Every structure is written in C-alpha cells, then in structure tokens.
Amino acid sequence: MTSTDTRVEAEDSGPSGYAAARLRLLQEGARSGPPRRAALAELTDDWLTGLFTAGSGGMRGVSLVAVGGYGRGELSPRSDLDLLLLHDGGDSGAVASLADRIWYPVWDLGLDLDHSVRTPAEARKTAADDLKVQLGLLDARHLAGDLGLTAGLRTAVLADWRNQAPKRLPELQELCAERAERQGELQYLLEPDLKEARGGLRDATALRAVAASWLADAPREGLSDARRRLLDVRDALHLATGRATDRLALQEQDQVAAELGLLDADTLLRQVYEAARVVSYASDVTWREVGRVLRSRAVRPRLRAMLGGGKPVAERSPLAEGVVEQDGEVGLARAARPERDPVLPLRAAAAAAQADLPLSLHAVRRMAAAARPLPTPWPAEAREQLVTLLGSGRATIEVWEALEAEGLITRLLPDWERVRCRPQRNAVHIWTVDRHLIETAVRASELTRRVGRPDLLLVSALLHDIGKGWPGDHSVAGEIIARDVAARIGFDRTDVAVLATLVRHHLLLIDTATRRDLEDPATVRSVAEAVGSQGTLELLHALTEADALATGPAAWSTWRGSLVADLVKRVSAVLAGDAPEEPEAAAPTAEQERLAIEACRTGGPVLSLRAQTEPVDTDTDSGSTTVPDDPEPLGVELLIAVPDQPGVLPSVAGVLAMHRLTVRTAELRALDLPDGVEGSVLLLNWRVAAEYGSLPQAARLRADLVRALDGSLDITARLAERDAAYPRRRGIVAPPARVTVAPAASRLATVIEVRAHDAPGLLHRIGRALEEAHVRVRSMHVSTLGANAVDAFYVTGTKGAPLPGAEAASVARALEETLRA
Numbered sequence: 001m002t003s004t005d006t007r008v009e010a011e012d013s014g015p016s017g018y019a020a021a022r023l024r025l026l027q028e029g030a031r032s033g034p035p036r037r038a039a040l041a042e043l044t045d046d047w048l049t050g051l052f053t054a055g056s057g058g059m060r061g062v063s064l065v066a067v068g069g070y071g072r073g074e075l076s077p078r079s080d081l082d083l084l085l086l087h088d089g090g091d092s093g094a095v096a097s098l099a100d101r102i103w104y105p106v107w108d109l110g111l112d113l114d115h116s117v118r119t120p121a122e123a124r125k126t127a128a129d130d131l132k133v134q135l136g137l138l139d140a141r142h143l144a145g146d147l148g149l150t151a152g153l154r155t156a157v158l159a160d161w162r163n164q165a166p167k168r169l170p171e172l173q174e175l176c177a178e179r180a181e182r183q184g185e186l187q188y189l190l191e192p193d194l195k196e197a198r199g200g201l202r203d204a205t206a207l208r209a210v211a212a213s214w215l216a217d218a219p220r221e222g223l224s225d226a227r228r229r230l231l232d233v234r235d236a237l238h239l240a241t242g243r244a245t246d247r248l249a250l251q252e253q254d255q256v257a258a259e260l261g262l263l264d265a266d267t268l269l270r271q272v273y274e275a276a277r278v279v280s281y282a283s284d285v286t287w288r289e290v291g292r293v294l295r296s297r298a299v300r301p302r303l304r305a306m307l308g309g310g311k312p313v314a315e316r317s318p319l320a321e322g323v324v325e326q327d328g329e330v331g332l333a334r335a336a337r338p339e340r341d342p343v344l345p346l347r348a349a350a351a352a353a354q355a356d357l358p359l360s361l362h363a364v365r366r367m368a369a370a371a372r373p374l375p376t377p378w379p380a381e382a383r384e385q386l387v388t389l390l391g392s393g394r395a396t397i398e399v400w401e402a403l404e405a406e407g408l409i410t411r412l413l414p415d416w417e418r419v420r421c422r423p424q425r426n427a428v429h430i431w432t433v434d435r436h437l438i439e440t441a442v443r444a445s446e447l448t449r450r451v452g453r454p455d456l457l458l459v460s461a462l463l464h465d466i467g468k469g470w471p472g473d474h475s476v477a478g479e480i481i482a483r484d485v486a487a488r489i490g491f492d493r494t495d496v497a498v499l500a501t502l503v504r505h506h507l508l509l510i511d512t513a514t515r516r517d518l519e520d521p522a523t524v525r526s527v528a529e530a531v532g533s534q535g536t537l538e539l540l541h542a543l544t545e546a547d548a549l550a551t552g553p554a555a556w557s558t559w560r561g562s563l564v565a566d567l568v569k570r571v572s573a574v575l576a577g578d579a580p581e582e583p584e585a586a587a588p589t590a591e592q593e594r595l596a597i598e599a600c601r602t603g604g605p606v607l608s609l610r611a612q613t614e615p616v617d618t619d620t621d622s623g624s625t626t627v628p629d630d631p632e633p634l635g636v637e638l639l640i641a642v643p644d645q646p647g648v649l650p651s652v653a654g655v656l657a658m659h660r661l662t663v664r665t666a667e668l669r670a671l672d673l674p675d676g677v678e679g680s681v682l683l684l685n686w687r688v689a690a691e692y693g694s695l696p697q698a699a700r701l702r703a704d705l706v707r708a709l710d711g712s713l714d715i716t717a718r719l720a721e722r723d724a725a726y727p728r729r730r731g732i733v734a735p736p737a738r739v740t741v742a743p744a745a746s747r748l749a750t751v752i753e754v755r756a757h758d759a760p761g762l763l764h765r766i767g768r769a770l771e772e773a774h775v776r777v778r779s780m781h782v783s784t785l786g787a788n789a790v791d792a793f794y795v796t797g798t799k800g801a802p803l804p805g806a807e808a809a810s811v812a813r814a815l816e817e818t819l820r821a
Contacts, residue, residue, distance in 0.1 A: 018047040019109055026077050026239065033232050041073040044081065045143055048102065052144040055101030061088035062095060063145030064102065065153070068114070071139035072205075076235045078244035080112030082136060086149055089119045112244060120153045124160060131171050134161065135205065138212050158212065165213035166297065169290050176206055176283070186276035188431050190269075190423065194234050195246040199276030201230055203283050216289040218282040219361060226275035233272055236260050248272070266423055273421040273432060281405040284398070285361045292327055319351040321692045329360040338370040345371050345408050346385035352399045353392035354787060356732045359402045368406040377490035381689075383455075384664075386412075386489065387786025390441040390458040391448060395732045400438055415481050418469025430552040433468045439550035440464065440543075447542040448788045449738035449755040455785035456495060457539050459486065460502040461546055467503075479504035498536055502543055505530050509544045513563035518570060527567065528574040537575060541568045588671055588683065595641035596671050596681040605642040605705050609698045636695060638688050642709070644670065644680040649777055650767030651708035652684055654715030657761040658704065658722075659696045661688040666763070666782035686782075691760075716768075719761050734787070737819035739812045741805075742792070749778045749794035750803040752812055756819055758789045766791065769818040773811045774798065 025031070025039055045066070052064045068082035069075070085102065087095045099117050106113045118126065127134035137157045142150040161168065180198035187199050195201045204227045207218040236259035237245060240252055248256065253265035262268050316324045322336035322344055330352035338344045345367045352359045374382055389396055403409050410417045419433040431439055444461040448454035463485060467478025482503040486496040508530060516523045531537045544564055548556035588596070591608065598606045638656075642648055649668060656663060666686040673681060707713035734757035742751040754766060763782065770777055775795040782791040795811070797803055803811065 018043070032235065034228060036235070037075055037231065038073055040075045040077075041070065044070075044075060048081075048083070049144040051102045051105055052098070055098045056145065059091075059094055059098065059145075061090050061146055061149065062086065062098065063147065063150045064143040065150050066141045066143050068136040068139060071136070071141040073141070074231060076231065077238040078112075078242070079238075080114055080244065081106060082114045083116075084123065084137075084140070085115070085117045086123065086145075086153060087117070087119060088146075088149060120149065120156065123153055124156055127157060127160065128164075131168060131175060134168070135172075135209050138209055161209075162213055165215050166294055169210065169213060169215065169294070172206055172209060173287050173290070176203060176287075185280065187273045187280060187421070188435055190425065191247060191249050192272065192276070193247050194230055194237070194272070197276070199278075199280035199283070201227070201234070201246075203279050204230070207279075207282060207286055210286055210290060215293050216286055218286040222278045223282050226278035229271055229275040230279075232260065233268070266425075269423040270421045273423070277401075277405070277421065281401060284358070284401075288329070288358060292329075318692050319355060320347050321690075323348045323351045325355060325357060326360075328357065329363075330355065330357045331360040331363040332366060338367045339372060342372045342374045343379060343382045343385060345403065346382050346389065346412070349399050349403055350385040350388040350392070350787075353389050353395040354732060356392075356395040359399055361402075364402050364406045364408070368408050368411075371408075373411065376488050378488065380490060383490045384784075384786055387455040387458055387788075389786075390462055391445045391454065391786045391788055393442055393445045393732045393734070396442055396445075397438055413485060415466055415469070415485060419466060422469060424468075428552050428554050431550070433465055436550055437462055437465055440546050443546035443549045444542065446735050447546055449735055451538050451542050451755075452535060452753075452790055453495075453498075453539060453785065454755075454788040454790065456498055456502070457542050457546075458786065459489075459491075460499055460506070460539065460543050463499065464503050464506040464543060464547060475504050475507060478506075498539070501530075501532065501536055502540055505540060506543055506547060509540060509564050509567055510548060510560065513567040514560060518563075518567055524567070524570045524574055528571045531571060531575070534572060534575050537568060537571055541565075592639065592641070592671065592683055592685075593674070595639055596673060596683060597677060599641040599643055599681050600673065600677055600679040603643060605640055605702060605709065607641075607698060607702055607705070608637075608639040609695070609701075610637050636688050638684070638686045640684040640686075640705075641671070641681050642684070642705075644682050645709065647709060647767075647771060648682050648684075649780070650764050650771060651705060651715070652686075653763035653767050654719065654761065655701060655704045655708050655713075656686075656688060657764055658715060658718055659701065660691045660693070660760070661695070662691055662758075662760075662784070663688055663763055663782065664784050667780065668777060669779040715764065719764070737816060739816035739819070741808045741812050746794060746802070748802065749796050750775075750808045752793045752795055752808070752815065754789070754791040754793070754815065754819070756789050756791075758784050758787050762789055762819075763791075765818060766793075766815065769815045770795065770811070773814055775803065775811055776800070 021043055022040070025036065025043060028036070031039065048064060056062060063086045065071075065084040065086050066082065067084050069079060070082045083102070085095065085099050095117060099115075103113060103115055116123075116126075123133075123137065127137050134157070137153070138161060140150065140154045140157065176198075179196055179202060183193050183197040183200075185199060186192045186194070186197035189197060193200065204223070207223070211217045233248065233256065234246060236256045237248060237252065240255040240259055248269075250265075253268055257263070257265050257268040260268065262271070316326045316333070318333070319325050319330060322333050322341060324331055324333045330348060332338070332344070332348065336344060348359060348363060348367065378386075389399065392399075400409065403412075404420070410420065416434065419437065422433040424431070424433060424436070429436060440461040441458055444457050448457060451457050460482075463478065463482045465474060465478065466481045466485070467474035467476065470477040470481075479500045483496055483500045486499040491499065508527060512518075512523060512527055518524065531540060541564065545556065545561065548560070595606045595608060640652060642652075653663070664687045666684065668682060668684050671681045671683045673679065704713060708715055737754065737756035739755075740753050742753050756762060767777075770793065775797065777793055778796050778800075779794045780792065782789065784790075795803065797807075802808075
C-alpha cells in the first residue's frame with residue numbers, strides 16, 4: 001500500500017482508519033529513519049486536518065498549529081502530539097467545542113497530547129513568561145484553518161525571540177546547564193537519556209533556537225547527521241519497547257541494535273556517543289560565540305563613547321610561536337603558517353590548555369585543513385608540547401575535545417581511533433575508554449611532583465588502556481601499541497621500554513595489593529622482577545593511583561591506597577639491594593676547557609651559543625649507526641664559563657628569564673682546570689629556546705650577565721616590572737611545588753630535589769633562595785618535561801661538606817615555602 005493509499009484510508013475511516021494506517025506504516029521494514037518520520041507526520045497531519053475540518057463547520061479566525069517536535073516533523077513511533085488551537089478571540093464556545101472534537105479522538109487512541117487553546121496575544125504572553133513555550137512556538141507549523149492567523153503568530157514570535165535574544169539566550173544556556181547537571185553527558189552514559197542528557201536532542205533543538213536568534217550559529221558540519229542518528233535510535237527504542245521512552249536501558253540495547261541493523265549493543269552505543277559528541281562540541285562552540293557577541297554588544301557603546309566612534313579591535317596577546325589569545329579564545333597569529341609548521345596544532349593546544357582558554361573553532365579547522373603530518377619520529381618540540389597539554393589538568397579536556405572534533409587526534413595518534421567513543425560495560429567505570437584515558441592524564445597531572453619523570457607518567461596515563469580497542473588482554477596488546485607510539489613520538493629506547501612496562505603492568509600493583517599475600521616474599525619478588533627499577537616503580541605507583549581515581553569512586557579508597565603503598569615500600573626495599581653506583585663526573589670537552597681558561601684570564605663570564613641537534617642513534621645490537629638526513633634541532637645549546645663566585649645561578653637564570661628564554665635542560669658543575677691555571681670556574685651547559693620570536697644576541701646576553709654579577713642590574717625588579725605590565729591570565733591551577741631531600745643520594749653533597757610547575761623566572765627564584773640559605777650549589781641537573789620542572793641540586797655547606805640532616809630539611813622547607821608563595 002502506498003503512502004497515498006494510507007492517507008486516504010485514514011481520511012475515510014476516521015480514528016480507526018488512522019490507527020490502522022499508522023500501525024501499518026510503523027511495521028514497514030523497508031521504511032525507517034527520516035522517511036518514516038516524515039510519512040508519520042504527514043499521515044497525522046491529514047488525520048488532524050480532517051478532524052479540524054469536520055469540527056469547525058467553516059468557522060473563521062481559527063487555525064490548528066503543530067509546535068515543538070511535531071512542528072519540526074520529528075514524530076517517533078510513540079511521540080506525543082504538541083498542538084495549539086489558535087483563534088482570534090471570537091466565539092469562545094465554538095472554539096471550545098472544536099477543541100473537544102480534536103482532543104478527544106487523540107486521547108481515545110491512547111496518544112499523548114500536549115495541547116493549548118490561545119489567541120495570538122495570549123500565545124505571545126505565555127511565551128514571554130515561559131521559555132519552554134517560546135521554544136516550542138519557534139517551530140510552529142500550520143496544519144489547518146486560517147493560514148494568515150498562523151503566519152502572523154509565527155512572524156511575531158520570531159520577532160519577539162530576536163528582539164529578546166540578549167535576555168533569553170542566557171536563560172536558555174542556564175536551562176541547558178541545569179539539565180546537563182541532572183542528566184549527565186550522553187556521550188559517556190551506559191544508560192543515557194537520548195533527549196535530556198547533555199549532547200542529546202534537547203541540546204540539538206536549543207542550537208536551532210540560537211540560530212533563529214540571528215546572534216550566532218552552530219558549526220554545521222556533522223550536526224544534522226548527529227541529530228538524525230539520535231532520532232533513529234529513539235525510533236528503534238520506541239518500537240522495541242512499545243513505550244514513549246527516551247532512556248536507552250541496558251536490557252533493551254541489543255534489541256534496539258538489531259532494529260537498526262547494527263552488529264551489537266556496543267556498536268549502537270558507540271554511534272550514540274559519536275553523535276552526542278558532535279552535538280556537545282557544537283553547543284560549546286555556539287555558547288562561547290553567544291557570550292562573545294553579547295559581551296561585544298555590551299562593551300561597544302562605552303568604547304565608542306570613549307574613542308569617539310569606530311569599531312574596537314580585539315587585542316591579540318602572544319601565547320607561543322604562531323599562537324595568540326584574542327577575545328577569550330586561542331587562535332593563530334597572522335603570521336602563522338600551519339602548512340609549514342607541523343608542530344603548530346600541538347603548540348596551540350598546549351598554549352590553550354596552559355592558559356585555560358578554549359581553542360577557537362576557526363583555528364582548529366584551519367590547522368586540520370592545512371597542517372602537514374608530523375615526521376616520524378616526532379620533533380622534540382612536538383613531544384614536549386604533547387606532554388605540556390597532557391599535564392595541564394582539567395583544561396586539557398576541552399582542548400583535547402576540540403582537536404578530536406576536527407580529526408586532529410587520530411591524525412596525530414592513529415591508534416586512538418580504536419578506543420574513541422568505545423563504551424566500557426563495567427559498573428566501576430564511569431567513562432568511555434578514550435575519556436577515561438584523558439581523565440587519567442588529568443589525575444596524573446596532580447601527581448607529577450611525586451615522580452622524577454612526569455613526562456613518562458603523563459604519556460603512560462594516555463596510553464595505559466590503548467589496548468582495549470583490540471581483542472585479548474588489553475595490557476598485552478597495549479604494550480605492543482605503546483612501544484610503537486612511544487617510538488613514533490620520539491622517546492629513546494630506554495624511555496620506550498619504561499613506557500611499555502608501565503602499560504603492560506598498569507594493573508599489577510592494585511591487583512597484587514588487593515589479591516595476594518604481601519607477607520609472602522615470592523609475591524614481592526615477582527613484582528620487583530616485573531618492574532625492574534626504582535624509577536619505574538615510582539611511576540607505576542603514581543599511574544596506579546591516577547588510573548583508579550579516573551575510573552570512578554568505587555575504584556580507589558584509603559584502604560586500597562594503603563595496600564598499594566605497603567606493596568610499593570616492600571618492592572622498593574628489594575630493588576634497593578641492587579642500587580647502581582654513583583657515576584663519575586664526565587671529563588670536560590675541548591671547547592668547555594677553552595671557555596674555562598678564557599673566563600679565568602678575563603675574570604668575567606664567557607659564553608657560546610650554538611644549535612643542538614638530535615644525537616646519532618647507534619644500534620648496539622647490529623653495530624649500525626643511523627644518521628638522519630636532516631637532524632632535528634633541539635633548541636640552542638648555551639655554554640657559560642664564569643669564575644666561581646656567589647650568585648652565579650640566580651644571575652644566569654634571571655638574565656635568561658629577562659630575555660624570555662625557556663630553559664629545557666641545565667647542568668652546573670665546578671670544572672677542574674689544567675695544571676698551571678690558577679682559579680676555579682663554574683661551567684653551565686644549558687639548552688634554551690625562545691618563548692616566541694628570535695633569540696637574543698650572545699653579546700647582549702653576556703653584557704647583561706656581567707651587570708647582573710656585579711650588582712648593577714636588578715633582575716628581580718626587572719622581572720616584576722615586566723609581569724606587572726601584562727594582565728594576569730586565568731591559566732590552570734597547577735599542583736604546588738614539592739621540595740625534598742634525597743636520602744643517601746650522594747656521599748659528597750646533599751641532594752635537594754625540586755618538582756614544580758615551569759614558569760618564567762623559576763630557576764632564578766630557586767637560585768636566590770639557595771643563596772639566601774648560605775649553601776653552595778656544587779652541581780645541578782635541571783630538566784623541563786612538558787610544563788613540569790624536575791630539578792636536582794647538589795649542595796654543600798660553606799666548608800664543602802654535605803649538610804647535616806636537620807639543616808638540609810630546613811633548607812628544603814624554606815625553598816618550598818618560597819616557591820609556594
């Protein structure tokens with residue numbers, strides 16, 4: 001039977017004819033999705049038009065209007081009918097009688113009905129008082145009767161909406177936020193509400209309302225397909241349950257999947273999550289744009305009054321090379337060339353996350369369209385920017401989602417595709433696999449002060465469940481993937497092995513601590529053999545906690561934490577029995593010796609700047625040597641030789657901070673001079689990079705360093721003036737600095753370890769604090785891993801001996817207080 005035949009049957013047979021035609025339509029296996037919804041709406045239109053015509057008796061000044069979902073033609077099998085009987089205020093008795101002749105047949109069929117009878121003025125007043133009514137009227141569609149009456153109301157309602165948009169849109173945004181708080185995020189729920197949860201059909205409708213205001217519009221790519229997919233799932237849910245429900249319960253997912261011709265319930269959920277992610281991202285972008293427009297409208301009249309007219313130009317503040325902040329978003333600088341700068345997407349993402357600002361939609365799309373793929377292995381800068389992004393805490397999530405929405409994540413990490421939107425049917429887990437990995441990185445960023453290699457902790461957090469996209473034990477599969485990914489993003493062989501071990505054994509500590517007898521020496525020995533080293537154990541302990549905290553409230557507790565800590569303590573004792581000997585100091589190179597002699601001769605600092613490239617990779621197994629065609633620049637190597645004197649460390653660090661040079665690695669040590677050369681020289685071997693722009697001239701650096709050492713340059717005041725000249729950005733809230741004394745780390749000096757958030761002038765502050773504590777820095781080893789500084793200072797007292805225990809603890813406390821101030 002054709003759709004025309006179905007409509008004729010409905011018109012000829014009254015309610016029973018409509019019911020039969022409706023049932024037949026819903027049972028047609030060949031027609032589903034948008035065609036079936038359109039046919040059902042058309043069939044219902046014809047039936048209701050017949051009821052209106054039969055009941056109105058030629059009455060004038062009255063019309064029947066579909067509103068809300070029915071007005072949009074989005075009728076699912078058990079959808080209610082949203083109807084408005086509109087009249088011009090004439091014969092109220094006749095209007096009431098007509099309403100009864102329409103409403104009662106609908107009720108008799110058991111259909112849900114949301115109905116009202118109003119004049120245009122009453123409809124507009126009700127809409128002004130009730131935002132939900134106004135949203136429904138935005139989709140008003142004429143069914144029968146006086147077309148002019150319907151058209152007049154629709155025109156007036158749209159005009160009201162546009163005129164009142166500055167007031168109503170914030171109300172709508174608040175309504176969406178409250179609903180999201182109650183219902184959760186559709187893209188992560190195992191039993192989601194397709195309509196009410198964030199990223200569901202209600203949010204898709206809200207985006208239509210924003211577009212109707214003409215103030216802003218949602219990103220269109222993929223949005224209509226996402227809305228269609230959610231409606232298709234709701235149709236199948238209604239057919240499978242026979243109920244007007246929007247909640248996709250676990251026990252019904254297999255049946256719904258079969259109704260849609262999908263492989264299984266996991267495939268169904270993944271499609272739902274992908275659609276919800278599109279709607280959620282579009283909502284985020286749209287509401288940001290609404291806020292920007294409304295702020296602009298509020299500020300512009302005042303600016304024009306002050307400036308005497310003209311359109312104000314938003315300030316552009318540099319964040320990184322090729323990256324700027326403008327109007328509360330992170331975008332690309334005018335000179336940025338993503339087609340020539342493959343690291344730009346990661347650099348922009350890291351800068352946005354560190355500033356706790358969103359990436360602009362235009363910037364992300366431009367990078368997605370133009371950026372070249374990263375070479376294999378990645379440049380060191382790309383690896384560092386990834387670590388910085390992962391270590392930015394909660395701000396990482398929104399930035400990561402923006403990259404993922406435009407396909408940049410799977411382009412950077414192809415293995416991500418298998419875990420993207422993958423559900424976890426486990427009562428303990430509250431996130432999809434991909435979101436769980438990002439949540440673990442967020443949790444790990446809070447623990448970076450506990451480990452010596454925060455970069456390895458953050459990357460292992462990102463990869464620890466990457467094997468869940470493959471069959472079999474996800475830890476075994478994940479180890480293989482982690483080795484490949486770690487090598488591809490540029491970690492050396494030692495670090496690749498550590499990352500593979502962390503992924504392979506990321507469940508080892510929690511499983512052993514909660515399921516094995518820790519008093520059994522064999523248990524502890526087996527863990528020690530699997531872990532292999534103190535550094536890996538330290539990382540695995542932090543990863544275990546981050547993983548559990550990111551899983552859900554049931555996965556971690558004080559009791560579980562104490563069990564794991566006890567196991568770690570026992571394993572550490574076993575591993576300490578094979579502690580490596582303290583390495584001997586390396587002999588100076590010819591260039592270092594030359595600079596030292598020159599510093600002694602002149603009595604002042606001597607420095608050298610040169611580009612540093614990746615080291616040659618020697619394959620010790622095969623004896624071959626790999627020399628890259630185009631060695632990757634790691635930054636600039638800065639060698640400084642200066643006569644031993646107080647204040648060298650804070651002076652050098654302060655001068656570099658003044659010139660906006662970021663310190664990536666730094667070493668300081670006293671140098672033994674050749675026989676016959678009098679004096680003592682400190683040698684500083686640092687790798688630096690410009691925050692943005694070009695490097696300063698070596699002569700300028702030396703001149704400022706001379707002034708800093710003789711006291712004529714007040715570095716602290718200069719840095720304070722520069723900070724005061726720029727408004728403070730909101731940025732992320734980093735975990736507080738942690739300063740500890742490493743016990744028995746050296747027989748010749750006291751080792752003070754500093755783990756802190758990297759920031760301009762950090763090393764200068766540390767150097768000043770150590771100088772004020774009257775300790776001598778014998779040597780130091782500084783590294784910046786992403787946004788984290790991990791520094792070790794070998795200090796002695798004034799007589800060159802290690803500090804007594806109490807004094808060392810006091811110095812560490814004072815330094816920690818300085819860094820937390």
